[in-house]
Amino acid sequence: MKRIIAAIAALLMLFPLFLFPASAAPETETFYSVSTKFHGINSAREANSIVIYTNLGQTTKTNEWGYEVVCTGGFISSVGGNNNRVPSAEGSLVVSAHGDCVTWLQVNVKIGMRVTYDINTQMVTFTYDEEAALQGMHIQVNALWDAYNNA
Numbered sequence: 001m002k003r004i005i006a007a008i009a010a011l012l013m014l015f016p017l018f019l020f021p022a023s024a025a026p027e028t029e030t031f032y033s034v035s036t037k038f039h040g041i042n043s044a045r046e047a048n049s050i051v052i053y054t055n056l057g058q059t060t061k062t063n064e065w066g067y068e069v070v071c072t073g074g075f076i077s078s079v080g081g082n083n084n085r086v087p088s089a090e091g092s093l094v095v096s097a098h099g100d101c102v103t104w105l106q107v108n109v110k111i112g113m114r115v116t117y118d119i120n121t122q123m124v125t126f127t128y129d130e131e132a133a134l135q136g137m138h139i140q141v142n143a144l145w146d147a148y149n150n151a
Contacts, residue, residue: 029129032127032128033126033128035124036050036101038050038051038052038095038117038122039051041054045060045062046098047098047099048098048099048101049097049098050096050097050105050124052093052117052124053094055086057085059083059086060082060084060096062096066096066102067079067081067096067102067106068080068081068082068084068094068096068097069094069096069115070087071087071115073091074091074115075112075113076110076115076126077111079111093115095124108126110136112136112137112138113126113128113132113136114129114131114135
């Protein structure tokens, strides 16, 4: 019975993707965007800071007193934890926070958001738009399928 419910839920989540494919939209409308300062790239994460890790395939080597956002191909694919591995896909990174910055990430980012950063301004930007919403649905559907296959 659990498998049937999981399969139905996954199909219902996928249905809008067939009606409105991402490639059908000529331009992606931004629903909202948030930015914050980061304090380093591939450096040690210090108190009350945000560090961006870009070494593909490597872990962040961070301790348990923080929070991380994993971005695969430029989109948030998971949130939480520490010492995450930077995915090997091009455009992947991990945004790692400590202290007050943890709360900022927890409140402002969600799975599927697009992530960009600017080295000159030291700002990291999280954007939620149509494509990000679809990415988030794809990630959630894949998680449902994994749960279904492991039930």
